[in-house]
Amino acid sequence: MDRHLLLLLIVMARNGLCQNGESCSKSVVNSCSDCIKSGPDCVWCQKLNFTKAGEQEAARCDTKAKLMDRGCEAEDIISPENKLTVVKKVPLSQSFNQQEPIQLSPQTIELKLRPGLPHKFTVSFKRVEGYPVDLYYLMDLSNSMKDDLENIKNLGKDLFAALKSITEHGQIGFGAFVDKTVLPYTNTNEEKLRRPCDETDQYCQAAFGYRHVLSMTPSEDEFKEKVTEQFISGNLDSPEGSLDAMMQAAVCGEKIGWRNSSTRLIVLTTDDGFHMAGDGKLAGILEPNDEACHMQNNLYVKSSEMDYPSVGQLVMQLKKNNIQPIFAVTKKTKTVYQQLSDMIPKSVVGVLSEDSKNVVDLINNAYRSLSSKVTLTHENLPDNVRVVYTPKCEHPESAQDNKGVCNNVPAGTQISFDVTLTADSCMEDTSFTIRPLGIKDTLTVSLSTICECVCKNHTDVSGSAYCNSHGKIQCGICSCKDGYVGQACECSTDEREERAKRASCQKSNNTQECEGRGDCVCGRCRCHTTESGNSYHGDYCECDDESCEKFQNQLCGGHGECKCGDCICDADFEGSACECRKSDQACRTPDNTVCYGRGKCKCNRCECEGGYQRPNCQKCIGCPDSCQTKLNCIECLGFESGPFKKNCTVACSSILHYQMVDRLTLSSKECKQKDSEGCWIKFKLDQLVGKDNYTAEIQKQKECPEPPSVTAIIGGSVAGVAVIGILLLMLLKLLIYMKDMKEWKKFENEKKKSKWAEADNPLFQDATTTVTNPTFTGE
Template structure:
């Protein structure tokens, strides 16, 4: 049963593989021009060889077109066109003071020749540079309630310089302030209130203004503090400010603000109020939409405050992306949720920080906001809709496997991050653009990125190399020859423009000759939709045949048609006697389903199909003769022949029995294996040299040959004396080795103890000589010389 399933699976796989090949072939076969051919499928190839034969299909798979004798140097493929070349690849480096630039992305320029089907993949590396320049613009709400904040900043001059220096050695600082539009209902318009909007507080302040640019970006911190000191507060009527008006001018007035060309740009917008949005200007009769242009006077005053409405968040978002500027909203606690909702709409470019009531934590906000933008990277591109770019990265090991993302968080300065980009041509541009430039760049880094010079295939190389030949002989003078094809003049059709339509009543009459008549005298499709009509005759696609391509060719399996047991007739196999099935692969001989010396098919426990038994549940074996958990009843039939094979392996003879086995089993073989995976379980008991061994075996059949598989078994007598002697010697050697190891260990430990004793003795003597308080426990006495002399006498 398992064998049958295997045969069926192989057959289905072969049919499926043939079907896939036929599909690819069909995709190629119907194409009329070179470009259409190559765009149909990546496997398609186009033959431009003049000697190839006009009545062959010029569009097929590469292998088929080569088999059709097309010259190898006259073949157009997708691989011939599609190329990727790196044009510029300067190494990554940190900020260079002399060149005033850093290189954080490499390579910088790539040229791609792109066909419709083949995608190109390349990779670029991003490395955040040390000391990358920072331009910081402090945009401050200078309404009356922010007076303390201004005074705090004035006292932070040195600390602000140190804070910026800790972030990067190359920094610049600019300053501007905003209030609101000086018109009702945003301010009171009485003359004395216009001159001094703080009169209600019995204080004096500046007249209300929209936005005032006060200091161009500079590294002069003293100049920044001086501008703060001379910037007085003002006031407006409502609790909403004109901060978006001011922010738009800061973003679009590049030269006036002083933004650098190769810098990271950050705006800190500090306020304790809400923002007027687009449409609020209508309250004052200002209806003209914000034009996103610079309107600063020579002294930095915003001139469009009473002309243009407040910008929308969508307009701010687009300008942030274009100018590559980040914004930190430094706001008080009660405003955080309001500004966080704005941040969620522009999260690539904005963040929100908590500002103390007197701005005393502004330095911390600057540092936190800067690091928040630096530690993340996001790449965008300006590819049109017909070019698709897909990104893949592991973010420097953050992901175990690369992810389909174009951004990373927790970026580290000086570490390299690899991004892989797939470029694919989805469709041809409607304006027939053949080359374009696409730039991949980081969302917050200006003038850096990867430039892609893309050439789109609009023509095959053969069309570019030579002009069409007008009135070519190949086209019998009735058409123009180009790239292997005849483009017929009016009134002529055919592969070589050989058919004169004047010889037919109509082109329909010509095509009708390629249609098959149906049962009701109705004409079918041209060439059964399986070929091409050439001058009233069908040129069939590969895999089809017949006058109208109405017949499918038989599918060869393993290179054989109808299993060599039949003949193909219009796509169907006519099988020889004794065979059946769609491929004539099913034997009708039921003798192979009968166990030896039995007439019952499949032991009465299954059905005979294609000459093999399909067993009922719980039964198995070639004849369904075995039941799960029990030994096959055929084991005894093969037992003598198995014993003979085992005796021969062990050196014994069984010539007569072997001859009987050949008579009994016919073609058979007996082989030994280290493992048996068959469910059949037979056992042959053998006595050899006074030792009894059990050999397990199984049996099977293949092409009327009996296959016996026997499990290897060691059935030799063990030498007891030699074994005992070996064990004794091994034990003696092991004991001697243990004693030697123990003796070496004792000697080493004794030497260590003696060295320790000598060291302690030296320490004791040294202590006695050095310490005046030490008294030796050993007493010594010297006999006086006089007494010694008298004793001698």
Template sequence: MKVPTWGRLIFICCSIYCVNSLCFGKRCGECLITQQCSWCKDRNFTRTRCATNGTLSADGCINIVHRKDHAVTLIKNSGFSDGGQGQDSVQIKPQHVSIKLVPNLFLYKTNFSVSYKIAKDFPLDLYFLNDPSPTMKTLQSSLKSLAKDIESGIKNLTDDYRFGLGTSMDKAVRPFSRTSAEFLDDPCFNTTDSVCEKVYSFRHRLNLTDDIEAFEKAIDDVQVTANYDKPVGMFDGLIQTMVCGEHIGWREKSRRMLVYATDMAFHHGGDGWLAGLLEPNDGNCHLDSEGFYTKANLQDYPSVGQIIQKAKENNINIIFVIGGNSSLSVRNLYYDTLATLMPGHTLQASALSIDARNILDIVSDNYKRLRETVKLVVNGHGEDLTIKLYTACETDGRVNEQTNICSRLTTEKVAKFFPVIMSNFTTCPEKRNVTFTIFPEGLEERVQVDIEHVCDCDCQLQPEAEPNSDKCSYNGTYECGICNCNPGWVGDVCECDNRGTIEETCGTSKGICNNAGNCTCRRCECFEGYSGDKCECNDKNCRSYDRLLCGGPDRGRCDCGKCVCNANYMGKACECLKSTAPCQNSNGTVCSGNGECVCGRCQCRSGFRGELCDKCFSCPGLCNNNKDCAECFAFGTGIYNSSVCKQLCTNVRTTDEFHVAAPENQETNSSSTFKSCITEDEHKCIINFNVYDRENGLEVKVNKRKRCPPGPPDPLTIGLGISGAIFIVGILLLVLWKILTMVYDNLEYSRFESEIKNPAWEKSENPIYNDCVQTVHNPMCDLGFKVEDMDDQLIGATSERI
């Protein structure tokens, strides 16, 4: 059925509308994350900036920004190298890649590939970790006898190799080892075996070296030892050989192989609790100067997870070699499964023959298996990126298959892997830079991949972008035709301060904007007559001059209650002219050199007057120049006669109301300024006169009364005065004495009269009369009788009388 034209138009319009509806974003980078969207960076563009290219063109946009593509840059891409003769081997390339990744867009495998090629002389570090129990003595003998054969076999594969040796038994604590006195120094005591070495957990015996004779000697020095239970504690030695790289001698760039040889099962994490070893194994190196493990009797055994983790971290390829009569059962129960979990999982646990002479084949076969198979591992990309590896491994018939393993490699064939990198972001992530590595498992060689999520358009970056641009009110970056405002600012040109609340930005104790304005864009817009950040300034509070605020616009303006004067004016009300022209005299001197020009007027120093300070009333000579006129005009005396006086002294007047000038020798009243002067005539009489400053010149006013000194004193008058004064004083003293005498006599007479009239005077005794006094003497007392005897005699006499 044929679709009508109007139907096709409706379908096209609906399609365009649906695509445009998916285009969104306030900035160019946000817009272009969505596929098929573009951005208009014209400055004055008023339509929707994020839309399809066709819509923007139809709306008249000239400068359209389109979505970018991924960009891959090879930073380091050294060629393959077989190594040898002091050269580094290179098996993987490129070594460093930078990718600019656009979110929400696949990165196809054709853009990026990783190549791997076996180097003929790639370094090999081979370390033997042996069980030194009596049942493994055969391995020790075979290793010593086959050392040179092993060297020859390895030499066919690479010329750069090294051998190392260590032995591991068990912890020297019960129940893992006998600790009684007879077994402590000789674990083989009372057995058919020869004398054993003292039991130990692990001992590193030989650093990695290419000296095969040193390797043989180290094997020959190993003595057997024994533990008590059946499992061995070789996990202690295994983890020490992996983490003690400085002691062992692991090279940074080599294939690291570790041969783990035993005929018993292993102790693992948790078994140490049987001996009270509750401290977990910390996975760190603890070897002393003689190579012994020092934490064996303090920490628990390592767990299987720790062994796997340390093997991956240190790129150790472990070959489990199991010997003894029960090797098959031990291998099947314990080591086959463990081998599959290790790096280079293609390795399997190998059975050691009875004479242990197949050790050469075990080492050679496992090295070939490791070398001929590569497994690429991606590490550190996180969950936000999805990375898939496709391979073109022609050696095993796989082309464009999703796998990270390629086998049956040779030194002539190159295996290629194609990473497909997908970003799971539909918006721009916060962490835009990610670094991950791609490396062959078990090797130290790395491909470092730096991912940068490209979320910004070029016009968002300098030099096109303009930080703190004037186009954005200095509060944002002008980019791609718009303003990207700094934090706290909004608006098309970042004109609005959006920091804090209205109360925080515009509020005061008196209200929003002091109730004198409105808060817009977190900024106060003041009413007329008010100013300041929060309208706190009342512009009508400024001082006025000539009835105008700040003297009017010609002189200044009011700013927050204070006048801001124009260039030619100053003062609190802009009332003062800065120019000194009104203060200059005809020769250009300011205030005649006798004052300062302030506000266009002269302020004279003390003693000077006049608009230009050109008059002086305190200067010497003013009084002397006018004293002769004052004397002749007022009193007709002096050096001028009457005719000369009338001719020269026309400005002199006399007055009865004479005023003396202030202490500063000047006085200003409503009519004049004057200076007081004093002079003497030939008779030493003092004449007072004032010199006045009139508009038409000087005027002299003389006091009509002059003060003359008295004549010489008269001796007769002085003598009579003194004599009269002495006579008067004598008369006054006599009168005073007479008055006092009369007063005293009157008082005495009054007292006499009062005593005579007193009736008690007659009854009183004569004050000069004394009564008679009788004295009685007892004549007996004079004869010397005692009073007691006398009393007795008196009593006796009395009784006789009775």
């Protein structure tokens, strides 16, 4: 193996990628029987005292690996296995003789299955050389088949020769069909019913649906005699009653003469399509086909009373009676019959020549094709049982639903099939059969399911003592008498006693019973299960072993154990999810400190405090200015003044005199700050290892500013006030002047717009009538 591939596989295995595929999905589990019904990988631990305080007995149900990891011994694990018993296994026959040949082995088995657990067994098959063949020639005798009938009358010798080349024990029968003798399929005129052919036809037989002509016979002369007596008939429409004829030939076994031990073939020859179920309604025939034999005097008497069979009905009867159809049809109808053949297992379609002269070769080839194809399938399979067939031969077909297929199997060659059987759930005892299609031999499978546990008795422990004399041990747990409950049947179900004990299920006052994760039973918490099917545990159901942090999709990184929500890491690992090995190599600084004393080393990385930055917590981003924060301490240490004057030694213990320290300096800073008296002081701060460690070098001289002149301040203040007052008065005068000028300009503009004009008063009108006093002279 390539070295790199091997390394990859090792890494995958270490990281949990190559894990056992077993899983146990539990639902409601109260006993060992419930457990084994949950899935094929679920097993039960019957060890006494296996569960933790408050843990449900369902914790006894899990995969074998998980239970053993939790301390369950192999001898205490209950895991029922499938059981196969061969009841009958007669060896396969080497060749055919007059006795019943055996082609399938075994013949009867009994199988006990655990639900969900597959079981594989082998079935052998060997096609016996010279096995008998019954061939029933079923011919369409409608008008269009006139030439074909004449040729068949002369092919009897060739048919028997072909049959003898296959087997020495061959038989041939003969039947004919046209269609139902009702409208619209056949002309029901009385004269036409007696003679449905053209007037030019000298020989014509009356209309009929299906007629059995010759039962199975090994006699060539008898076959030729009966076929020679047949004449053409006729009908109206193109489709024929082929399915009616095939159904009667299949179900009327005694009349046809089918032998019990033989390969049964129906050769259907026609040049038209076929009617099927539902077509009978056109003639008012509503009664469905009952799949029964209705032959009287070799004639199908229910042809005009019963509908055509459906394809499904025909398929079922052909399969039930081990009949394999060969459709010898004309080229124009090949597509139709190919579609029919696709629905019928063990059937084949061949194309007839125009006069049917090639029918012998067609039958010979079709038989060899059918006999060399072995198809194993089943019948009456229960609903909750699955079967998968795996053929073991030179030419297997790809996997198919409910069947296994081997092609090109020569006679006398032994092949086998692996049959995998799975019962999905518990069920009552039943049986079904497995058989090769077209072959009488069958395998009967008697099937039952294993849904109960068989557990050992704990002889070293008294069941009465372990269960407090109120029950007995069953599969590691107590089965209590009526009126008692608890893991050891220690509690009575009396309501008054139960209420008195509920307080002991509370972790503290005013809290939920059993933390809301369980039920209080007899003063003890019976914990519920988690979402994954495991149990909460603890005296108050406060713990579960699944809620720990994960790393690389593994609980506690695969390097620790989850206990009550916290990872308990292995000795060499640390972290909240045990995700890294213990080491502080990358956290070490030049002075051999860890993270410069400003953080903790976890998973070989510094977790810095405050605003200190990785990788080693040396620099601080966003931290306050040390010159400002240490000013008060510098003032009290250097000049015995400032806010810390009274407790300078205690408040400023983080600052040491530079002459007293001989340690690694991380950074230096020159500072100039004003003290509480307003004087400038200068000092130098050297930052040391640690979060708040400094040395200080302080200059003893302060730079204090001279006091201000009182006279100059007062004089300047008065002059300033006077100047400001004058400026304000001038500004006010300017604003008033500007407003007056604005009003004056507005008045002048309005005056220019005014216009004076002379006009009559619109209210005054001249008189329309003048009156003069005649006596008035005007004097």
